[in-house]
Amino acid sequence: MKTLQIIKQDQDKTISLVEHETTHTKYIQKELNYYDKTLYQTLQKIKNPYLPKIFVIQENDNHLTLIEEYIEGKTLDQQSFSKEQVKDITHQLCECLDSLHKLNPPIIHRDIKPENIIYHDNKVTLLDFGIARFLDSKKSKDTLILGSVGYAAPEQFGFQQSNPQTDIYALGKLMNYLLNGSLEHQNNIPFDLKQVILKATQLDYKNRYNSVKEMDLAIQQKLVVIPPFNNDTFKSKMISLAWIVFTLMIVVDMEPGETINNSFIIEPLITEVTRFLGTGFYRNLSYQAIPAVPAVVLLILTNLLICLASIY
Structure with a gap:
């Protein structure tokens, strides 16, 4: 050579x-x-x-x-991008990291920044695995404090162990930089992407997206949430699911032409449906871009199904 x-x-x-x-x-x-x-x-x-x-x-x-x-092309810090290009770049990075995070054990890159990413002919290439590591479930924090200032998540500074959410934090910071040339302020960033960035860069990794796949769906505004399964605790998930099953059993068991006129049933049903929609589609609204339309559509479909069941 x-x-x-x-x-x-x-x-x-x-x-x-x-x-x-x-x-x-x-x-x-x-x-x-x-x-x-x-x-x-x-x-x-x-x-x-x-x-x-x-x-x-x-x-x-x-x-x-x-x-x-050898990959030809310029790194992200040598180019400027439109909103759609930033979404495309992040989408490809999410796909790349998703395959790494799904390995057993997962690989965490830990150094996602513009200088380590080439974008050429609309294709992303992620470089430099110099400080990448396998996720070690037995460790409570990283052995070495490594990362690039501005892009490194808090857990990389000795507080906790790096995990898939560590790369999500860096992706959020990367989006911020690509959209307005800054790591801190969010001037001129579209509202939908601003909410994605805010959620991705939460200081506590537990408040970030659960996976890069989920973050990608939020960026593309395709995040579909089943309300009871979006609740915070296992207990609340089970209670919510049990109530849905209970109300469906009542509707299915109704006789043709029978209407729901028992306030014991109808009032909790309306309250619970509203709460499901609230927790499922608007919980953490300040941190994730989920359009209001799906919630409205689901509410209409829910009411329509109840009406049809009561008629037929």
């Missing part, structure tokens, strides 16, 4: 652009002093269209050499 350019060099790694002397094919060569060999072996095996292919993994004298696919 012939070295064409040293892209980055520090005490932890040396990244170079190299060229095969016979085929003249370009590759990225990485010499790593801090690494997890198993993690790179896992990345080499999985099929993820948003990651550069790893062709060679070689360990010598306490350092790891990688030969990776």
Whole structure:
């Protein structure tokens, strides 16, 4: 291999652009002093269209050499984007991270930032797994404090262990930066995306999206929530589900032409349906972009089903 350019060099790694002397094919060569060999072996095996292919993994004298696919294009910090492009970029990143988070154990990237993402010909490529790690359910916090200031979630600073919500936090910060060039203020950011960013960047990871898939659906305004299953606790889920089953049994068991005129039934039913819709579609409204239309549609359909059941 012939070295064409040293892209980055520090005490932890040396990244170079190299060229095969016979085929003249370009590759990225990485010499790593801090690494997890198993993690790179896992990345080499999985099929993820948003990651550069790893062709060679070689360990010598306490350092790891990688030969990776060379991806042409500019990183996100070298470009500007429209709202739709930001949504597209985030959508692709969510798909990329979803496949990593679904591994057993999950891989957490922990360093999502504009400099580590190439966007070329409408395609995203996520780079630099230098501080990525496997999720370890036995640990309560990260061993090392690593991450990029502004994009790193609070748990990366020794408070808790990095988890899939750590990458969600960075995605929210990334969206903020791409939409207005800032990590902090939200001037000129559309309302729907502002709500997504606010939820994704909550300080407590438990208040963020449950998964990048859920965040992606919120960005695309396709988040479908079944009200009782959106409640906070297992007990409330079971109570809500039991009440739905109870009311459905009453409606199904009604005789043709019979109407619901018992205030003991109708008043709690109306209250409960309203509460379901409120918790399911408007809980945390200040943090997630869920349009009001689905709630209205569901309310109409619920009433229509009750009316039809009472008639027929």
